Structures are given as structure tokens and as C-alpha cells.
Amino acid sequence: MSGWSPPSLHRMVLVGLVPAYAVVVAYALFVHGTLLLGLLPGLIVACAYFLWRLLVALEAIADGVHRLADRQERD
Numbered sequence: 590m591s592g593w594s595p596p597s598l599h600r601m602v603l604v605g606l607v608p609a610y611a612v613v614v615a616y617a618l619f620v621h622g623t624l625l626l627g628l629l630p631g632l633i634v635a636c637a638y639f640l641w642r643l644l645v646a647l648e649a650i651a652d653g654v655h656r657l658a659d660r661q662e663r664d
Contacts, residue, residue, distance in 0.1 A: 610631055617627030
């Protein structure tokens with residue numbers, strides 16, 4: 590794994606987030622009667638996470654291109 594990849598979530602964080610999200614989905618389903626209300630926060634968080642990962646990847650690509658350009662300039 591490259592140095593640009595951010596660290597993954599600790600297992601204990603996931604152990605805490607998954608039941609909390611399950612409670613949110615259960616609340617939305619049983620109290621409000623709509624599943625979409627429970628899935629929407631998870632979808633928003635997942636999209637934000639993937640956009641952040643894309644931004645990090647683009648930053649790594651740009652940094653690599655800059656290093657290659659600097660190396661060619663020196664040669």
C-alpha cells in the first residue's frame with residue numbers, strides 16, 4: 590500500500606458504527622415506516638467517503654506527475 594492511502598478504520602470503530610447504523614435503520618423502518626429515511630444517512634456518508642478517497646487519489650497522481658516533471662527538468 591502506498592503512503593498516500595489513509596489508514597483504514599479500526600475494528601473497534603466499525604464495531605461501534607455498525608450497530609448504531611442498524612439502530613437508525615430500525616428506527617426509520619419501525620417508527621416512521623420508511624426504509625429510505627434510514628438508508629439516506631448511510632448513502633450520504635458513503636458518497637462523501639468515496640469522494641474523499643477520489644480526491645486523495647487525484648492528489649497522489651498530481652504529486653507523482655510533479656515529481657516526474659522535476660526529475661526530467663533536472664536531467
